[in-house]
């Protein structure tokens with residue numbers, strides 16, 4: 158179980174959020190979308206040119222650019238559950 | 239100086255005013271996350287046709303309609319979607335402002351049953367404002383498909399507000415919804431469920447008396463106090479706008495706030511921790527509320543959507559599929575429009591003759607016949623026969639894509655390019671809206687959070703051809719560029735060239751966005767989130783009917799309104815003598831050298847200039863002018879190519895006109911919309927100049943190259 162940022166999460170991998178680094182308005186927006194400590198977030202796909210990436214969070218899919226995903230701290234969890 | 243009396247409402251409240259039919263009408267707002275079915279509920283209750291589509295950000299403006307239930311009249315206001323009352327974009331501001339300052343009697347919060355918790359977060363924020371609230375849990379059919387169950391009764395009990403389950407798309411549950419609205423209006427407002435941790439509550443408590451004395455008559459004081467601690471500057475701006483008071487600058491409030499911040503420092507609590515605590519309180523309350531209310535399978539139930547995403551957004555297939563879809567849409571449009579266009583032309587021009595003969599036989603002066611029938615009616619006939627068939631095919635096809643949920647995937651695929659231009663990926667969505675109508679694309683730019691990136695999207699929207707310009711492109715392509723091929727292969731080649739033209743337009747959009755980012759609109763790209771909603775089976779019948787009646791006929795109507803005076807002007811110009819020629823000759827001859835330098839001629843330029851009110855009339859004006867100059871009065875449909883060639887059109891003329899069609903000034907409707915959206919003449923003028931200069935530069939360059947090499 159490594160602590161990494163969300164931008165490192167590969168498609169098919171699951172994780173739990175451990176913290177937010179984002180500042181300003183986007184911080185609250187991420188929180189309102191469910192990106193808060195303890196939430197599960199999975200990587201579900203990368204766009205054809207490699208950025209942005211789509212994540213499953215609180216029952217929906219949200220795409221983030223890697224700059225923004227790297228502001229979210231996560232802990233990877235085992236995929237086989 | 240602090241005012242000690244309660245404030246007076248500001249004039250700009252009228253901006254939010256609803257039109258009641260009578261004083262007793264109740265105003266109900268429809269709020270909720272984006273793309274949850276608010277407009278669908280609105281349409282079902284009011285019988286109106288607000289546009290719906292399967293992508294977040296379809297509604298960017300308030301719309302209002304009426305319904306009657308149990309002898310009570312209601313005014314229903316459809317709001318843009320928002321994730322939070324902490325507005326980040328112009329569309330979210332519109333929604334927040336109406337909920338908070340528009341004084342609705344109640345708010346229906348429409349929720350997506352498949353991701354209820356996130357929706358409840360917004361509902362809690364709205365309940366916190368003290369408004370009477372009804373929860374409408376929509377999309378129950380999708381929830382059932384995904385084996386998600388919601389205990390509506392338990393939720394209602396815990397929330398203390400009525401909860402109604404609906405499937406708005408098939409009109410289910412709407413009676414219960416109206417019933418709940420009625421009972422809610424008679425009940426007291428809901429009690430607040432949000433209790434922050436102690437140190438926050440203390441802050442609210444100290445601010446409360448002062449806030450209550452200032453805005454207590456209009457807003458829930460506790461809610462405002464909490465937002466002051468939250469530091470929601472965007473809200474303070476709206477308070478100033480609507481209540482005419484700089485609340486946050488109030489000396490007393492400033493003093494209390496400073497005091498409070500000292501205390502926080504003592505406890506070693508940072509401003510960010512304070513804000514986080516407040517944001518998390520909502521999430522926690524929502525999650526406690528939803529415990530046992532939502533029952534869902536352990537494994538994510540969106541497998542089908544993810545498979546489709548693989549198809550539409552993977553490295554291998556994402557772009558090819560995008561191009562194929564675009565190609566197919568245009569192929570259907572071009573090949574399908576051909577026959578009906580000719581038929582319409584035959585019928586309408588036949589009718590023109592009949593009308594003229596009939597008019598002569600009843601003794602109407604020939605001047606008036608010329609003016610109204612051969613002038614005005616003729617242009618209208620051109621517009622209808624050239625415009626109607628492609629629009630009637632293109633709009634429904636495009637709407638089907640929209641309803642299916644494909645557009646957000648386009649934005650997802652293309653975002654990397656926009657990153658490269660320091661712009662927002664949602665600009666791809668406003669570009670798509672521009673295909674229909676650039677004015678719609680400009681208004682739609684409200685979905686873009688950052689004002690800088692929104693301006694870029696507005697200024698560059700004109701680089702995608704709107705529906706008014708497609709027919710010009712299509713006729714030029716099929717007359718001059720696809721050669722002697724016939725039938726299906728001809729229309730396929732035509733579609734292919736059209737796709738290339740559009741790719742060129744997108745390329746220009748990116749290039750100009752980049753230039754703007756490096757010059758007048760300098761800045762770093764802002765953070766952005768893009769929701770990829772579930773794919774939905776499009777409602778084919780509804781889509782066809784709606785897109786023909788709402789979009790096609792509306793756009794066509796506008797074109798006809800613009801065409802009639804244009805026909806009149808051309809006729810007049812051609813009949814007013816100036817020296818020994820007509821005024822029309824004088825003008826086109828004057829413009830000719832400019833036109834020639836750009837590979838076109840004076841007549842074509844006159845077409846673009848008189849076409850300012852609507853691009854739909856550019857081609858008819860060009861045709862009319864050639865005919866008038868040639869002394870002819872009418873033209874059989876198929877002879878268009880002949881007419882152009884007779885008037886000196888070559889392949890170079892065709893390509894130059896094609897390029898200029900893609901890049902010239904926005905139509906007047908779009909310009910007025912830009913003025914309205916930016917509130918600035920400066921940006922309106924820039925939006926006029928940017929595509930015009932680009933078009934002039936590129937056609938000039940193209941022709942210089944042609945002259946050198948050929």
Ligand SMILES: Nc1nc2c(ncn2[C@@H]2O[C@H](COP(=O)(O)OP(=O)(O)OP(=O)(O)O)[C@@H](O)[C@H]2O)c(=O)[nH]1
Pocket residue numbers: 270271272273274275276277278279289290291292293294295296297298317318319320376377378379380404405406407408641774
């Ligand atoms: N299956 C299903 N689809 C629905 C239902 N209600 C709405 N839809 C579809 O959901 C999509 C979004 O509906 P809209 O009414 O445009 O949503 P909105 O909340 O107004 O969206 P914004 O204006 O963008 O915030 C459309 O494709 C609707 O046809 C429903 O109960 N069941």
Ligand SMILES: [Mg+2]
Pocket residue numbers: 276277278289290296297316317318319
């Ligand atoms: Mg809507």
